[in-house]
Amino acid sequence: MLPEQCQILVVDDEPNLRRVLSAQLVRDGYEVLVAEDGEEGLELLREHHVDLVITDLRMPKVDGMELLRQALAMDPDLPVVMITAHGTVDTAVEALKTGAFDYVTKPFDQAEVRTIVRKALATRELAERDASHEPAALAESFRYGIIGRSPGIQEVCAVLDRVADTPTTVLISGESGTGKEVVARAVHENSARRDRPFIKVNCAAIPRDLMESELFGYERGAFTGAVGSKPGRFELANLGTLFLDEIGSIPVEMQVKLLRALQESEFERVGGVKTIRVDVRVVAATNSDLKKEIALGTFRDDLYYRLNVVPIQLPPLRDRCGDIPFLVRHFVGKFNARLKKNVVGILPEAAARLEAYSWPGNIRELENVVERAVLFCDSDQIRPTDLPPELRDESASTPSPPPTSQPVSPGSAADGLKEQVKAAMSRLEREIIIKALDQTRGNVTHAARLLKISRKGLQLKMKELGLREREEPREP
Ligand SMILES: Nc1ncnc2c1ncn2[C@@H]1O[C@H](COP(=O)(O)OP(=O)(O)OP(=O)(O)O)[C@@H](O)[C@H]1O
Ligand SMILES: [Mg+2]
Incomplete structure (x- = not known):
């Protein structure tokens, strides 16, 4: 976990x-x-x-x-x-x-x-x-907490074998949701630094003008509002690992300072004069092509070469469909435990749809789809009808029986496409919310958690769809 x-x-x-x-x-x-x-x-x-x-x-x-x-x-x-x-x-x-x-x-x-x-x-x-009766076979594909046996994943594990327990900088690239953070943590967990801090910095989430003080800390009076002093993430990560996520978003003016910190292992806090030395192992990740950023002038090539000592490329899920069954089994086990369900598997028709889908959101999307399917599953096997609409419809490649419930039925021909889509969406939303409420015996807080939206958001949606709170959940 x-x-x-x-x-x-x-x-x-x-x-x-x-x-x-x-x-x-x-x-x-x-x-x-x-x-x-x-x-x-x-x-x-x-x-x-x-x-x-x-x-x-x-x-x-x-x-x-x-x-x-x-x-x-x-x-x-x-x-x-x-x-x-x-x-x-x-x-x-x-x-x-x-x-x-x-x-x-x-x-x-x-x-x-x-x-x-x-x-x-x-x-x-x-x-x-x-x-969750996880079959023993699954363990074989489970290395470094990274599920999969495809050549792409085997290569990632082979690189980890060589570099995890070294001080070397690693640059992980891959599309969103391919497991970059999983790999970054695996690097840390398999190094002698595992009992030291793992500090994550999401470079895309930190406002440009706070970046320097976040990374390097500040001294009292460095800027308005700096009433005390504060160590930065580099200092917090001392003796451990610093994970620079979405490194492509780091402002150009910060890149020189970062390069110096990486090269010399030293820096000053904002407003400080003392040079601070640290022993930090850096792992960076990006979902953008840094070579393109270099060509555009938004990423310094010297920083790129400093970070890219050992590159790890995570393949998108659509290029490693063979891993899907292992991932599904892993996620079914996880959500069985979490949702107190007892799903044992997935019907071949449903599995075929998962393998035919293009997975733009990669493993994160697959994980969400499995969570939803386990939640909706009324029998011991996941059926195509337990999958979200984009997966039910897209599987032109695999003929399938018509779904037992038909939440999306065409509206009257007089309505335009937009109106029909809107009405169908509302029906779907209603169906999903009612099922979630059903699962949680009407508890809105729990249902919101399952649906990964805020409680407030769910209440608003329910109001919009004419669903009353605490009402005994019923089929529409
Ligand atoms: N090989 C894997 N085995 C098991 N779970 C995985 C694997 N890869 C990714 N996951 C799961 O998929 C989800 C997304 O992974 P992660 O956050 O590492 O992706 P990411 O590449 O950092 O995405 P983003 O670019 O959006 O930040 C997480 O919940 C993670 O646990
Ligand atoms: Mg990430």
């Missing part, structure tokens, strides 16, 4: 401790939920998918031991890590006897927390895999 796919619940009544711990977990890439006491913690556990709980022992209302008992009653495989104060080993032992996974003592040692979290999540993943 990748960190960003893991949700960790932190429960502690001390705000400072909550802040420090959750900040570390977020830096390590995890999704984090926080609660101020056991009662709120239990509420969050009921409402969200949680992979790991880290909880204080002594808290008002529901304390850590009670939270532990109730959490295990809800989910016996849930790892729970207790936070204990120095000198309270006997309570920690009692917690372990009750089923806690492990405990950490205050004040925290970051590396210790990191190791325990990783161990706990690995145990959780094994339990989920057993629960």
